[in-house]
Structures are given as C-alpha cells and as structure tokens.
Amino acid sequence: MNRMSVVSPPSIVSFTEPLHLACGQVLSDWNLAYESWGTLDEDGTNAILVCHALTSDCHVTSAGMPGVASGWWEEMVGPGKTIDTNRFFVLCINALGGSHGSSGPATPQPGGTQSYGMRFPFVTVDDMVRAQKRLLDRMGIHRLQLVIGGCLGGMQALAWGLHYPTMVNAVVALSARLASSSSTLALWSAVRRAIRLDPQWRDGDYYDGPIPHQGLGLATVIGLLHWMDGQTLEARYGRRRRGDGPGTLDSDFEIEHMFDGVVARAGGKIDPNSMIYLTRAIDYFDLSEAIIGAISTGQQLPPHLIVNYHRDLRYPPEEGEKLAAALSAAGARASTLTMDCAIAHGGFLIEQAAITVPVRDFMRSLVQ
Amino acid sequence: MNRMSVVSPPSIVSFTEPLHLACGQVLSDWNLAYESWGTLDEDGTNAILVCHALTSDCHVTSAGMPGVASGWWEEMVGPGKTIDTNRFFVLCINALGGSHGSSGPATPQPGGTQSYGMRFPFVTVDDMVRAQKRLLDRMGIHRLQLVIGGCLGGMQALAWGLHYPTMVNAVVALSARLASSSSTLALWSAVRRAIRLDPQWRDGDYYDGPIPHQGLGLATVIGLLHWMDGQTLEARYGRRRRGDGPGTLDSDFEIEHMFDGVVARAGGKIDPNSMIYLTRAIDYFDLSEAIIGAISTGQQLPPHLIVNYHRDLRYPPEEGEKLAAALSAAGARASTLTMDCAIAHGGFLIEQAAITVPVRDFMRSLVQ
Numbered sequence: 001m002n003r004m005s006v007v008s009p010p011s012i013v014s015f016t017e018p019l020h021l022a023c024g025q026v027l028s029d030w031n032l033a034y035e036s037w038g039t040l041d042e043d044g045t046n047a048i049l050v051c052h053a054l055t056s057d058c059h060v061t062s063a064g065m066p067g068v069a070s071g072w073w074e075e076m077v078g079p080g081k082t083i084d085t086n087r088f089f090v091l092c093i094n095a096l097g098g099s100h101g102s103s104g105p106a107t108p109q110p111g112g113t114q115s116y117g118m119r120f121p122f123v124t125v126d127d128m129v130r131a132q133k134r135l136l137d138r139m140g141i142h143r144l145q146l147v148i149g150g151c152l153g154g155m156q157a158l159a160w161g162l163h164y165p166t167m168v169n170a171v172v173a174l175s176a177r178l179a180s181s182s183s184t185l186a187l188w189s190a191v192r193r194a195i196r197l198d199p200q201w202r203d204g205d206y207y208d209g210p211i212p213h214q215g216l217g218l219a220t221v222i223g224l225l226h227w228m229d230g231q232t233l234e235a236r237y238g239r240r241r242r243g244d245g246p247g248t249l250d251s252d253f254e255i256e257h258m259f260d261g262v263v264a265r266a267g268g269k270i271d272p273n274s275m276i277y278l279t280r281a282i283d284y285f286d287l288s289e290a291i292i293g294a295i296s297t298g299q300q301l302p303p304h305l306i307v308n309y310h311r312d313l314r315y316p317p318e319e320g321e322k323l324a325a326a327l328s329a330a331g332a333r334a335s336t337l338t339m340d341c342a343i344a345h346g347g348f349l350i351e352q353a354a355i356t357v358p359v360r361d362f363m364r365s366l367v368q
Numbered sequence: 369m370n371r372m373s374v375v376s377p378p379s380i381v382s383f384t385e386p387l388h389l390a391c392g393q394v395l396s397d398w399n400l401a402y403e404s405w406g407t408l409d410e411d412g413t414n415a416i417l418v419c420h421a422l423t424s425d426c427h428v429t430s431a432g433m434p435g436v437a438s439g440w441w442e443e444m445v446g447p448g449k450t451i452d453t454n455r456f457f458v459l460c461i462n463a464l465g466g467s468h469g470s471s472g473p474a475t476p477q478p479g480g481t482q483s484y485g486m487r488f489p490f491v492t493v494d495d496m497v498r499a500q501k502r503l504l505d506r507m508g509i510h511r512l513q514l515v516i517g518g519c520l521g522g523m524q525a526l527a528w529g530l531h532y533p534t535m536v537n538a539v540v541a542l543s544a545r546l547a548s549s550s551s552t553l554a555l556w557s558a559v560r561r562a563i564r565l566d567p568q569w570r571d572g573d574y575y576d577g578p579i580p581h582q583g584l585g586l587a588t589v590i591g592l593l594h595w596m597d598g599q600t601l602e603a604r605y606g607r608r609r610r611g612d613g614p615g616t617l618d619s620d621f622e623i624e625h626m627f628d629g630v631v632a633r634a635g636g637k638i639d640p641n642s643m644i645y646l647t648r649a650i651d652y653f654d655l656s657e658a659i660i661g662a663i664s665t666g667q668q669l670p671p672h673l674i675v676n677y678h679r680d681l682r683y684p685p686e687e688g689e690k691l692a693a694a695l696s697a698a699g700a701r702a703s704t705l706t707m708d709c710a711i712a713h714g715g716f717l718i719e720q721a722a723i724t725v726p727v728r729d730f731m732r733s734l735v736q
Contacts, residue, residue: 022615023615024614118617122615122616122617179607180607181598182598182604182605182606183598183601185607185623186589186593186601186627187593189589189623189627190586190590190627193585193586193627194562194565197562197565197582197583197586199567214565218558218561221554221557222558222590222593224554225551225558225590225593225594226593228554229551230549230550230681230682233551233554234549237553237554238550239547239549239553239654246390246391246392247390247652249490249645249648253557253651255550255553255554255557256557259554259557259558259561263561276617277617280615283621284615313597313598314598
C-alpha cells in the first residue's frame with residue numbers, strides 16, 4: 001500500500017470483497033477514491049480522517065504544493081496547520097455514491113460499460129463509513145486520532161465515533177445533528193425533483209449525452225435559498241437591479257443574475273445522480289438507535305466537539321446541544337460550540353479561519 | 369351594468385379603451401373577470417374591494433348559497449359576516465395577468481386564436497390596480513369603504529390607498545410589506561425556473577397540449593418549503609415513513625408523499641404562465657416612491673390596518689411595523705397586528721376566524 005504523500009489525481013482502490021449494504025443489496029466489485037497527505041507511521045496510528053461535505057470531493061488541500069489546485073479546507077489542513085500534515089497522515093475518501101472516483105451512479109456496471117445510473121443501490125451514511133473502514137484496514141490504519149467533517153462529513157464523523165469507538169480517538173462534527181430534520185427531507189425532496197424534471201436527466205441514463213445541468217442548477221438555487229438567510233440575501237443583493245427600465249420578465253435583479261451564474265456553472269462539481277444518492281443517504285441519517293445502543297452497552301465513546309452555526313435553520317445550535325446531551329448520556333465527553341457566519345450551514349467551508357483555533361484547542365485537550 | 373348578486377361563473381367585462389402599462393406596452397383589447405355579492409347603492413358608495421392572493425381567484429365566498437362551491441374567504445365575507453354582503457356591495461376582481469378570466473398569458477391574442485403565452489406584456493401591481501379602477505368606474509362605484517387583501521392582494525390594497533386616496537376609505541393589508549424583499553425575489557426566481565424547466569412548458573406555448581404541471585408542482589413544493597417553517601414541518605410530518613424497509617430512493621417519508629400529492633394536484637389552481645407573470649409583478653412591487661410622494665404632497669391617506677404573521681420570514685411583523693411607520697409619516701392612521709399561524713404567510717386564508725374580529729373592530733373604528 002502506498003504510504004507516501006498523494007496529492008492529485010486521487011488514488012483509486014478496488015475491492016472485490018462483497019460490501020453488504022443496508023438496503024440488502026451487495027456491491028461485489030467496487031472502488032474508493034482517496035487523497036492523503038503526510039506519512040503514516042509504522043504502527044498505523046497517526047491517521048486523521050477528514051470527511052467531505054455533500055458537494056465536495058477528497059481534494060482537501062494543495063498542502064502548499066506549487067501547481068496544485070487549492071482544496072476545500074486549505075486553512076485547516078496542511079503543513080503546520082491545525083490538522084498538521086507534518087505530524088499526521090491525513091486522509092479523505094470520496095463518499096460511496098459520490099462522483100469523484102468512488103463507486104456511484106456514474107460508475108460502469110460490473111462486466112459492462114454502461115453506467116449504473118439509477119440502478120446503483122441505495123446507500124446510507126453507515127454504508128459509506130463501513131466502506132471507508134475497509135480501505136483503512138487495507139492501508140494498515142489501526143487508529144484514527146481524529147475523524148472530522150461538516151454536513152454529510154459531520155454525519156460520517158459521528159457514525160465513525162459510534163460504530164468504531166475503539167478505533168477513533170476523537171470526533172469533530174460541524175453543521176450536523178443526531179438525525180436529519182423534516183425540513184431537510186423536504187429540501188432534498190425538492191432538490192431531487194428539480195434534477196429529475198430536467199429532460200436531459202433521462203431517468204438517470206444521461207452519461208452518453210449532455211448532463212442535466214439545468215436541473216442541477218435549479219437544485220443548487222433551491223439549496224441556496226436555504227443556505228443564505230433573508231438577512232444575508234438582503235445585505236448582499238437586496239433589490240438591486242442591473243437594468244434601469246420599468247421592468248422585464250428576463251433576469252434583472254442582482255440575485256437573479258447570481259442564480260443565472262449558479263445554473264451556468266452547475267455540473268462541474270457533482271454528478272446530478274450522485275446528488276440524488278448522497279442527499280438520500282442524508283435523509284435516512286438517524287443515529288438515535290446507535291446512541292441508545294451505546295448507552296445500553298456502556299461502550300466507551302471518544303470525546304466529541306460539536307459545532308453548529310447560528311441561523312442554520314436545519315442544523316441549529318439547539319440541535320448541537322441535543323446531540324451533545326445524547327453523547328454525554330452515553331458517557332462521551334461532548335463539548336459544543338456555536339459559530340456565526342452569513343452562509344450559516346456552510347460556515348466551516350466559507351470562514352475556515354474561525355474554526356481552526358477551536359479545533360486546535362480541542363485536539364490539544366486530547367493529549368494525555 | 370349588472371348591479372345584482374353574481375356568484376358563479378365570474379362576470380367578464382371587456383375593455384377597448386387602451387390600458388397603458390408600466391412596461392410601456394399598451395393593452396387595447398382586454399378583459400377583467402369579477403364576482404360580486406350584495407347590492408350597490410344608488411350613489412355607488414357602499415362597495416368593498418377584496419383583492420385575492422397569488423394563487424386564488426375572484427370566488428371569495430359562496431355567500432351561503434346552496435350548491436355554490438366554497439370560496440377562499442367564507443368566514444370573512446358573507447351575509448352577517450365581518451364583510452357583510454347584506455350591507456356592502458363586495459367585489460373581487462381577478463388580477464390582470466391571472467388565469468381566471470382576466471386578460472393574461474392564457475388569453476387569445478387580439479385578432480387571433482393563439483394564446484399570448486410569454487408574449488403577454490409584463491404587468492405590475494400598479495397596472496393591476498389601474499385596470500381595476502377602470503372596472504369600478506364602469507360599474508359606477510365612486511367610493512370604496514374598504515380595500516382588503518393578503519399577499520398579492522395586500523400589495524394591491526396598499527397601492528389602492530396610495531394611488532386613489534380620495535376614493536378609498538380604509539385599507540387592510542395582510543401578509544404584505546412596503547417592498548418585496550431579496551428573499552422573495554430569490555424564491556420567485558426559483559419558482560419560475562421550475563416551471564420553465566418542465567419540457568411541457570415549451571417556452572410558454574403549451575395551451576394546445578398538456579400543461580407543465582410537474583414544473584408547477586415543483587414550484588409549489590419550493591413555495592411550501594418557505595410557507596411552512598421547520599417547526600411546522602417537524603410537528604406535521606417529522607421523519608415519519610410509510611414504509612418499514614431499510615430505505616429506498618422512492619417516496620417513503622410522509623413529507624415526500626405529501627409533496628407527491630401537491631405535484632399531482634398542481635395545475636388546477638393557476639395557469640403556470642400566470643404564476644410567472646404574477647410573481648414577477650410581486651418582484652417589482654415597491655411603494656417607497658409612492659409613500660415619499662404622499663409625504664411631499666401632504667395628500668391625506670386613508671387609515672390602514674397592517675397584519676403580519678410571526679415566522680413569516682419574507683413578510684415578518686417587523687416589516688409590518690416599518691410599513692405602518694412609513695404610512696404614519698405620510699399622515700395616515702396605521703395600526704399593526706401580529707398574528708401566529710403554522711402556515712405563517714398564508715394565515716389569513718388558513719385561520720380566517722382569527723382575523724375576522726380585528727378586521728371587524730377596525731371597520732367599526734372607521735364609523736364617524
């Protein structure tokens with residue numbers, strides 16, 4: 001196994017050991033893509049697993065390497081950074097069902113050339129974590145000093161702490177909660193309907209033609225309506241117009257031109273079918289049973305840092321408190337932190353500097 | 369002119385006097401549809417104008433008539449009700465650009481049989497009000513004892529008070545504000561994108577084929593995400609599922625089945641193109657200049673009752689206060705009322721009983 005620094009493109013590891021999914025189906029020929037930074041020590045105990053958000057990928061950082069594209073967590077991860085790649089072997093794995101190298105709807109079906117499309121099996125966050133565990137086993141990683149992530153990544157981090165408590169030293173979950181809310185179910189339902197409404201979606205079999213970027217663009221616009229609250233929209237866009245005429249049915253207000261840009265750029269970041277699969281995994285995310293299981297077995301859980309953002313209507317700080325209370329009831333040391341950011345839910349991506357210090361303090365508090 | 373009670377179907381009045389629109393275009397052959405209840409007195413001064421919301425029509429009430437379908441404001445309007453059809457001549461006019469008999473995108477273009485579609489000119493709330501004034505003139509209505517409405521209807525009521533202050537005795541505006549917010553612009557932009565994404569929309573020329581009900585359905589779902597807050601969604605739907613399997617990509621959660629119903633029923637209530645035109649009118653709604661004009665001319669304005677709902681993120685009570693302050697600055701008596709309803713913005717339609725008393729008290733306060 002390659003224990004050297006890998007930057008770009010992601011490494012892809014193939015598995016033929018069957019992966020039994022929560023839905024009852026089995027993947028018998030599947031891949032995971034990952035990137036890593038730093039060097040794994042001899043006993044495989046200096047690893048940190050970073051879990052990416054819904055629309056991110058495993059390119060967390062350029063690690064200061066010239067010519068390497070910036071990653072999504074440059075300020076958090078790198079040499080000398082809070083997550084110090086000089087000290088830790090840092091790993092990020094593209095989520096199962098994603099579209100950046102891991103098996104998902106865009107992957108050709110085994111024994112053929114046609115992509116799975118909507119024939120890819122339904123996967124859960126627990127399935128993603130179970131698949132990641134296989135890769136870590138393969139790489140000789142026996143201990144995770146930290147599992148950290150936001151949004152979908154935060155859910156994975158929480159699942160890691162509950163399902164593999166003896167392997168995980170600490171968990172940082174940002175913009176996450178114990179179980180997805182009704183409003184999250186509603187939002188993702190609208191998002192998936194937007195993708196499927198695009199005539200280019202063709203029941204998910206669009207891989208030999210144009211991708212349904214209009215549907216994905218509308219899905220992103222629907223998401224933005226929730227990620228930016230009224231106050232933020234008012235401050236950034238207000239009622240400002242580009243035109244000075246009496247009005248038009250075409251785009252005129254700044255917010256509409258911004259949305260036009262979002263739609264035009266849609267399709268580069270995530271495969272529309274992956275958006276369907278990953279949001280569906282979030283829908284079914286619910287760790288209530290796992291927490292109750294941990295309470296009843298008395299299993300020792302790792303310490304947690306739970307970070308939520310003011311004005312994140314779907315993952316509000318109150319839910320962070322509830323999550324911490326549930327973890328405490330299960331015997332875990334769980335601290336909470338409430339942050340503020342105009343893009344509330346995505347604060348951990350947008351205003352990285354604000355969270356590097358509390359995460360570093362949390363990591364220092366772990367040192368015996 | 370018919371001064372008798374008219375219940376159903378709406379009366380349609382044709383105009384050939386040119387209507388100059390804010391966009392610069394002129395309608396020279398246009399219609400307005402209306403329903404009315406009660407009898408107009410000889411001097412035409414006992415009329416009340418009720419303005420309907422975005423997706424409503426002019427069928428306000430059955431007025432207790434057997435065999436007549438219920439209207440959208442049964443508890444507010446009728447014989448002996450707060451808006452008493454025994455006393456007042458009550459009138460509701462389908463908004464210009466709408467799809468219930470007034471000229472709009474579904475109307476055949478003059479001299480042809482093809483519907484306007486997206487060739488119908490862009491109309492504003494002020495255009496709607498100016499058109500209504502023509503109908504009132506034609507009917508011999510010289511004075512409005514009250515103009516009342518919610519949402520788009522509230523905006524019309526406010527515009528009536530500012531543009532025809534000597535004709536209007538009093539205004540009740542529910543779930544409205546001085547100018548549409550950035551988040552309203554964002555919401556309607558998403559809603560219109562959903563309609564246009566439907567392959568059955570065909571650039572608006574779908575009148576000889578199936579209507580784009582999937583797009584309109586998604587538009588309604590996007591709206592519901594804003595009309596119902598997280599608390600309401602949680603209480604009504606939570607994470608409840610119909611299935612008991614491990615999970616599926618198909619509809620499973622109650623909220624998804626509810627949305628399926630919304631999509632299946634879409635298309636009966638409003639023409640998708642009208643949804644485009646009426647939301648666009650709301651986008652440009654901004655009475656700031658009219659208020660400043662009233663302040664500078666010293667024009668006496670009618671008294672106003674401004675009603676807003678807690679948790680209506682786009683039309684919050686604070687905006688009702690701002691509106692009342694602006695009207696007060698222009699010399700109007702303006703009182704505010706904050707209500708609470710699970711469907712915040714649509715409270716005036718859903719929980720009618722709660723507003724009949726304050727509206728009645730306001731009307732009584734007008735009697736000299």
